[in-house]
Amino acid sequence: MHSPSSIGKLSLTRRLTLFFTLAATAAVLGLGGLFLVEIKRHFVELDRMALQDKQKLIQRILSNATSTNDARERLSDALGDHHDLHVLVKNAHGETVFQSFVSDQQPPHSEPQHNAGHESLGAGLQNNAGFQTLSFEASTAYSPSSMQVMVAADVKHHVQFLDGLRNSLLAYAAAAVIVCALLSWFAARQGLAPLREMKSRAAVVTSQQLTERMPVEAMPVEMHDLAQELNRMLDRLQNDFQRLTDFSSDLAHELRTPISNLLTQTQVALSSKRDASTYRDILASNAEEFQRLARMVSDMLFLAKTEHGVSLPHKEKFSVRQEALALLEFYEAVAEEKNIQLALEGDSSIAGDRLMFRRAVSNLLSNALRYTPDAGRVTVRISKVASSILVSVENTGQDIDPQALPRLFDRFYRADPSRAHPAAEGSGLGLAITRAIVEAHGGRISATSANGQTRFAMSFPLGEAKS
Numbered sequence: 001m002h003s004p005s006s007i008g009k010l011s012l013t014r015r016l017t018l019f020f021t022l023a024a025t026a027a028v029l030g031l032g033g034l035f036l037v038e039i040k041r042h043f044v045e046l047d048r049m050a051l052q053d054k055q056k057l058i059q060r061i062l063s064n065a066t067s068t069n070d071a072r073e074r075l076s077d078a079l080g081d082h083h084d085l086h087v088l089v090k091n092a093h094g095e096t097v098f099q100s101f102v103s104d105q106q107p108p109h110s111e112p113q114h115n116a117g118h119e120s121l122g123a124g125l126q127n128n129a130g131f132q133t134l135s136f137e138a139s140t141a142y143s144p145s146s147m148q149v150m151v152a153a154d155v156k157h158h159v160q161f162l163d164g165l166r167n168s169l170l171a172y173a174a175a176a177v178i179v180c181a182l183l184s185w186f187a188a189r190q191g192l193a194p195l196r197e198m199k200s201r202a203a204v205v206t207s208q209q210l211t212e213r214m215p216v217e218a219m220p221v222e223m224h225d226l227a228q229e230l231n232r233m234l235d236r237l238q239n240d241f242q243r244l245t246d247f248s249s250d251l252a253h254e255l256r257t258p259i260s261n262l263l264t265q266t267q268v269a270l271s272s273k274r275d276a277s278t279y280r281d282i283l284a285s286n287a288e289e290f291q292r293l294a295r296m297v298s299d300m301l302f303l304a305k306t307e308h309g310v311s312l313p314h315k316e317k318f319s320v321r322q323e324a325l326a327l328l329e330f331y332e333a334v335a336e337e338k339n340i341q342l343a344l345e346g347d348s349s350i351a352g353d354r355l356m357f358r359r360a361v362s363n364l365l366s367n368a369l370r371y372t373p374d375a376g377r378v379t380v381r382i383s384k385v386a387s388s389i390l391v392s393v394e395n396t397g398q399d400i401d402p403q404a405l406p407r408l409f410d411r412f413y414r415a416d417p418s419r420a421h422p423a424a425e426g427s428g429l430g431l432a433i434t435r436a437i438v439e440a441h442g443g444r445i446s447a448t449s450a451n452g453q454t455r456f457a458m459s460f461p462l463g464e465a466k467s
Helices: 004-008 012-064 068-079 156-191 193-203 221-271 276-307 320-330 332-337 354-371 430-440
Strands: 085-090 096-099 120-126 129-138 147-154 315-319 341-345 349-353 377-385 388-396 444-450 453-461
Touching (some): 012 129, 012 156, 193 221, 276 430, 315 320, 320 332, 320 354, 320 388, 332 341, 354 377, 354 388
Antiparallel strands (some): 085 096, 085 147, 120 129, 315 349, 377 388, 388 453
């Protein structure tokens, strides 16, 4: 018998074949055993009815007999030709009145039972011959005492039939189990064919080949969900891999510009002797490039931490309006330079990290002021919606391309494919950092742009911030 550990090492096809075969074996043997039991019970009932018929015959003969010899003659005439029936009749003194068998053919328990007028059934085996017995009392017309009678029916032919039937059933069961095992193996192999197809499809998926998908419609209904989920997983992997590829390309581009500037300026400075003032200007320019690189590396490290779940350094409950008002005052000079109107509406409080929240709002305000035309308007709105606090930064200006909206929060992504931005416009990580901060607080961020109005909305939960 297989142990649980050995069964666990079997293939799924072999497991199903084994379980189906065991189930078929149990069913066939159970039905065969039930069939044999019912037939044997039927034979016992037939023998009982036959013995009861003989009982009535013997009782009628003895009740009409006028003497012992007359009873013996009547019983001999009626029962002498029944070779499969054995009868023993004794009087009250235990003397044999009649018997229809010789001593070497006597069945077991051949002595009639004194059972106070009650009949009793029994069964026995002697000399490989089976017997069904019936003992009872019979009254006679010539004697006040009752006769003790035992009738035994030879059921050897029943036993032989049952033995032959049992052997036939065992042969049939063995053949049926073998056929069921073969059919189970075939059915399991055919039933698992879709899994092999999925395996072959999955085997061709590589970093260069991510477009392969599972044939959902060709799968059985039970595997539709599995195939669809695998396809969704492959879609996510393909999207993430594409984003990683784009990120690597964007990172290389962003790092190439400051490094190229540093290398060029350094080579120019080393090409000839210059005065101290020129060297100071070159070093100051290089310092600006190094600061840009440092900010970029710091931002990338922060984003890398958020991917593995960042904990809020200082969680506290603070007023959103006060933090937004402080930021508006900070950007007031920039707004006045472009004649942009700043506005703040609403008030509420959230639980989280004050500095991280200010950084998120600052990124959105800086982005809004950059793309708002002269004489435009930037509005910070604070409102309570359902079970969350909504903080939105809205600005007037040119609409963002709808195709670019889903990717605004990707690292280094810019809606302008030419990348013709001055260094002061940042490295393209601001919105990605803002999304990471909002998600660290357990919230969500979204962007909409239509009819000359662009809106970035941050939704924070009313409860405790997520740690």
